Amino acid sequence: MNAPAMPSSPTAPPELPGAAGPGAAVLRWLCDPCPATAPAELDRAGLGPVLQAAIDAKLVCLLAHRLLGGPADAGLSRPMRSVLGQFVRANALHNRLHRGEAVRIVRVLASRGVSVAVLNGLAYDTALYLPGGLRQFTDIDLLVDAADRDAALNVLAELGFTQPGRGAHTRRRTTGDALTPTVSIDITTGLGHTADPADVRAALARTKAEGDGGVALPVLARADALAHALARLAARPRWSGLADAARLALAAPGSSREAVAAVSEPLHAGWAVLHSHLPDLVPGPPPATGGRLAREEVAR
Structure with a gap:
């Protein structure tokens, strides 16, 4: 993964999808870890567009958590409370399954002397968000040294990840689980800000063990x-x-x-x-x- 090319001269920051559309104020509120009063867009008459925006932005579990845990809950119908609760519970199960797969992979990689770090969604799930499946993601991103990429792919094959995914270094396997029928692993050798192997090795050497329920994973x-x-x-x-x-x-x-x-x-x-x-x-x-x-x- 190459570091993204950015313009050398100052420009206006790129805009987020739908930043001026219905639900945008709510999305900003959900992104804020220290939110103030809920925005007026959460008026019950406008909840439909807000739900749509949150689903598209992969923030619906955060929305459900705040609606169900705050004063606004009093205005929710019983069916709406049930549906929102199902969003969070289903994602918690999804994340738990992915965490178990990541632990299994990381343990084998470590036994082969391959340094690895879990990136993005799974890495942030319990480290940055309250427990309960609030961070939504679709796959497990693993960072390895470029020299270890083939070894990592071989380990994935040994563990049943034989189906090709969206990228050249993505592998999938079926789980037999009705909620999460497949698990996808993406092996990368670069970070968002650098693809320099020396920088990647240094970042791998600085990883920290963070976990949920005593199960630790190496994260940046x-x-x-x-x-x-x-x-x-x-x-x-x-x-x-x-x-x-x-x-x-x-x-x-x-x-x-x-x-x-x-x-x-x-x-x-x-x-x-x-x-x-x-x-x-x-x-x-x-x-x-x-x-x-x-x-x-x-x-x-």
Whole structure:
């Protein structure tokens, strides 16, 4: 995976899909980890468009959680409460199955001496969101050193992942589960902000073990995860990416306005997207210098 090419001169941050459409204010509210009062768009008469927007943005479980856990719940019909609860429960089961598959794969890779990190949705599921299946994702993203990619694909084959997926290094297997009939694994050797093998190896060496119920998985250190999320947000603006970056910005070292001034253009552009939609959460980015994220900040 190559680092996304970004313009060298300042431009307006790329827009998120549907950012001016029905439900946009609610989507911003869902992405904000420190939300204020629920937006007026949550008026019951407008819940249909809001639900549609949340489903399209893969934020419907976050919406269900906030509606069912807040004062707005009093205005929900019993069937609506039931449907929203089903969204969250089904996604919790989906995520649990994927976590089990990831643990199985990571253990075998570790036994073969292959360093690996879990990226994106599954990595953020319990680290950045409340328990219960609030982070939605479709596959398991695994980062390995480029020299270990073939070994990782061989391990997947041994574990039954023989069906080709959407990408050249994606493998799937059937599960026999009615809710999640297939599990897809995507092997990558690059991060959103860098494809340099030395940088990837360094990020793999900094991984942290995070888990749910005592089952730990290797995930990127917070600053590495923030850099990856910001670059992905700049390259492909998505609401779920905005929600991830917002939570990482609060949890990761090196997320201050001064630190952003020293990072590369893709990270600076991602911060601009984050600020443009959640200006009360993070300050605006200063002019980019084109440098790299400081090693001492990443290692801290």
